[in-house]
Amino acid sequence: MAEEFLVNITPQETRVAIIENGVLQELAIERTRNRGLVGNVYLGKISRVLPGMGAAFLDIGLERTAFLHVSDIAAANRRAAESGQPVSIEQAVREGETLVVQVTKDPLGTKGARLTTYISVPSRYLVFMPGSHTVGISQRIEDEHERARLRELILELAPGLQPADDLEGDQALGRGGDVRARVGGYIARTAAEGVSRAELAADMAFLDRLWQSIQERLAIERAPAVVHEDLPLVLRTIRDVAVASVEKIRIDSKENFHKVCEFAATFSPELVARIEHYPGERPILDLYSTEDEIHRALQRKVDLKSGGHLIIDQTEAMTTIDVNTGGFVGHRNLEETIFKTNLEAAQAIARQLRLRNLGGIIIIDFIDMTEAEHQRQVLRALEKSLERDHSKITVSELTSLGLVQITRKRTRESLEHVLCETCPTCAGRGSIKTAETVCFEIFREILREARQFEAQSLLVVASQEVVDRLHDEESTSVAELEEFVGVPIRFQVETAYTQEQYDVVLL
Numbered sequence: 001m002a003e004e005f006l007v008n009i010t011p012q013e014t015r016v017a018i019i020e021n022g023v024l025q026e027l028a029i030e031r032t033r034n035r036g037l038v039g040n041v042y043l044g045k046i047s048r049v050l051p052g053m054g055a056a057f058l059d060i061g062l063e064r065t066a067f068l069h070v071s072d073i074a075a076a077n078r079r080a081a082e083s084g085q086p087v088s089i090e091q092a093v094r095e096g097e098t099l100v101v102q103v104t105k106d107p108l109g110t111k112g113a114r115l116t117t118y119i120s121v122p123s124r125y126l127v128f129m130p131g132s133h134t135v136g137i138s139q140r141i142e143d144e145h146e147r148a149r150l151r152e153l154i155l156e157l158a159p160g161l162q163p164a165d166d167l168e169g170d171q172a173l174g175r176g177g178d179v180r181a182r183v184g185g186y187i188a189r190t191a192a193e194g195v196s197r198a199e200l201a202a203d204m205a206f207l208d209r210l211w212q213s214i215q216e217r218l219a220i221e222r223a224p225a226v227v228h229e230d231l232p233l234v235l236r237t238i239r240d241v242a243v244a245s246v247e248k249i250r251i252d253s254k255e256n257f258h259k260v261c262e263f264a265a266t267f268s269p270e271l272v273a274r275i276e277h278y279p280g281e282r283p284i285l286d287l288y289s290t291e292d293e294i295h296r297a298l299q300r301k302v303d304l305k306s307g308g309h310l311i312i313d314q315t316e317a318m319t320t321i322d323v324n325t326g327g328f329v330g331h332r333n334l335e336e337t338i339f340k341t342n343l344e345a346a347q348a349i350a351r352q353l354r355l356r357n358l359g360g361i362i363i364i365d366f367i368d369m370t371e372a373e374h375q376r377q378v379l380r381a382l383e384k385s386l387e388r389d390h391s392k393i394t395v396s397e398l399t400s401l402g403l404v405q406i407t408r409k410r411t412r413e414s415l416e417h418v419l420c421e422t423c424p425t426c427a428g429r430g431s432i433k434t435a436e437t438v439c440f441e442i443f444r445e446i447l448r449e450a451r452q453f454e455a456q457s458l459l460v461v462a463s464q465e466v467v468d469r470l471h472d473e474e475s476t477s478v479a480e481l482e483e484f485v486g487v488p489i490r491f492q493v494e495t496a497y498t499q500e501q502y503d504v505v506l507l
Contacts, residue, residue, distance in 0.1 A: 002247040003245050003247060004018075004019040004020075004248045004250070005018060005019070005237065005246065006019060006250050006285060006287060006290060007234055007251040007260075008283070008285050009234065009251065009253040013029060013031040013032060014233045015027065015029050015285065016237050023288070023293075023351075024294070024355060025351060025354055025355060026354045026355060026357075027297075027355060027415060029233075029415075029418050029419070030233035036106050037062075038103050038106055038230065039103065040102065040103050040230055041226070041227050042058075042060040042100075042103070042224065042225065042227065043060075043098055043221050044058035044060040044066065044099050044101050044223055044224055045098050045224055046058050046059075046093050046095050046096060047059045047065055049090060051088065053069075054069060054089050055068060055070065056068050056089060056093050057112070058101060058115060058224075059223070059224045060115075061224035061225060061226065062107070064107060066101070066113040066114070066115045068115040068117070070087065070092055072115065072116040073092050073117050074117045075117070076089075079091075098223040100117065100119065101119075102119045105411050106411065106412050106413060108410070108413060108417075109316065109417070119131075121207060121214070122240075123207050123267070124203055124268060125188065125189055125191055125203045126188060126189060126203045126204065127189060128204075128207040128208075129185045130184040130211060131184060132184055132185030133160070133161055133162055134161060134185040135155060135161050135163050135187075135188075136185070136187040136188070137151060137188045138188060138190045141188070141192075143193075146193055150192055150200075151163055154186050156197075157201055157204055158185075161186070188200075191240075191242060214228045234251070235259075235260065238264050241268075243268060243270050243271055248276060249274055250278040251275065251276070252277075252278045254277055257275070257276075257277040260275060261275055294419075297355050297415055298415070298416055298419060303326075304326070304345060306340065306341060306344055308341040308344065310322065310324075310352070311324065314358065314414060318361035318362065319362045320362075320363045320364075320365065321362065321364045323364070324341075324367070325341050325367060335369070335370060335371060335374070338368070338369055339371075339378070342378045343378055346366075346378055347381065347385045350388075351385075353386070353393075353406075354389055355415065357412065357413070358408065360408070361405070361406075362406040362407070363403055364382075364403065364405075366398075366402060366404065368402045375398055379395070379397070382395065386406075391410075391411075392408070393408045394406070394407045424498075425498045435465045435466050436469065436473075438462070438499060438500060438502060439469055441502070443477065443481055445502075446481060446485060446504055449506065453506055455506040456507055457507045458485075458487055458489045458490070458504060459489075459491075459492060459504075459507055460492070460502065461493075461497070461502060461504075462491070462494065462497060462503075463493070463495075463499050463501065463502075464493050464495065466499060466502060
């Protein structure tokens with residue numbers, strides 16, 4: 001399916017929108033003051049070792065310490081493989097030690113960055129893995145002849161490596177040990193499909209120079225320090241994009257358009273002809289109503305064309321998606337109506353996962369279907385729609401409760417977390433107490449204070465909505481309360497108060 005990339009660049013942020021058939025499918029945002037860290041290599045210092053978690057926290061120069069699990073420590077896994085016994089975090093590292101690490105997950109919420117010592121340095125066609133001795137091929141390259149050709153070319157260009165398919169366990173993943181060593185293995189990326197020997201050789205030479213420069217930085221830096229930063233978003237997009245699927249790349253910044261063309265001429269010459277400068281007066285993300293789609297992607301409710309809708313709730317633990325028929329009544333019978341709604345929902349859910357960048361555990365509550373064949377078809381439709389997703393996804397069968405469980409690899413913050421913050425009024429609950437509830441709380445507080453203290457009068461300071469209700473619907477209750485406590489009660493509006501805030505002042 002042909003893709004069009006719309007790139008909006010300002011001094012404050014870069015936004016890359018991926019359009020398929022005129023519809024926004026994916027959005028990546030990178031802000032100048034808060035660039036993503038995934039792919040960056042650091043020289044970190046271990047600040048704490050936690051045996052109970054089997055992990056260590058490292059100072060890599062960020063606001064929060066970063067997290068490193070023992071399973072992500074190359075040396076520990078190598079020792080475990082040699083001895084046949086698991087290696088504990090205390091045996092693997094100690095406080096004050098320095099390690100070369102790479103960020104695999106950006107800080108999410110209150111959690112620090114996730115780290116690994118399995119360093120990987122990507123280029124256009126290859127990923128270099130320092131300390132490894134293996135060759136791997138991207139699983140997205142399905143043609144066996146092409147896989148064999150690429151493997152033979154890499155083994156010819158880098159003698160001494162071994163095919164990863166012949167190995168097991170961690171070795172089969174191309175995992176190595178000492179990242180300070182010059183030796184390293186390679187993984188052929190999806191973009192390497194069909195490339196020539198000369199292009200692969202040039203890519204290898206570039207990666208070798210890049211790794212050499214990282215090693216030179218490691219030799220002079222003191223922890224904590226960053227020794228390698230990944231490319232900015234727009235250049236990373238050009239490097240990683242699958243050329244065959246790209247129809248056009250439009251960039252609204254002339255200065256950055258020239259930079260991107262120069263970068264593409266080196267790494268993806270075939271893309272240069274498809275890169276355009278967008279000079280239009282109309283904002284580039286107004287094309288295909290992209291800005292409207294971004295706004296809708298921040299709402300809980302997603303309308304389906306049939307009249308049904310989805311309700312998407314993102315929480316700390318998981319994301320839940322509820323499917324409803326809404327205004328869709330169908331034409332034949334209830335089961336057919338439910339089946340068609342679920343089929344449409346399956347396609348919409350796959351798009352929403354990419355667009356909102358939802359990760360972690362995702363629970364989908366499809367409308368209950370009685371026919372087993374309908375259940376299988378909906379599940380197949382969901383799996384087929386998810387095939388275009390670049391993130392790793394696993395889909396479970398329908399549970400006994402009719403739920404589908406999905407896990408989607410999360411490396412960066414979701415769209416909502418990037419663009420929004422917790423509501424200061426409800427503190428993230430999604431609801432606030434009604435004015436009636438707050439009035440009753442005020443009555444109880446007045447009784448409590450009247451029994452404890454002597455006062456000539458009481459002043460209630462509250463929001464406009466609460467005071468209006470006290471003067472109107474609750475006026476009879478206020479009069480009865482005044483008579484009971486024996487002191488007059490006055491009310492004052494405080495515009496800065498939320499509906500839940502109030503004060504009872506003794507006068």
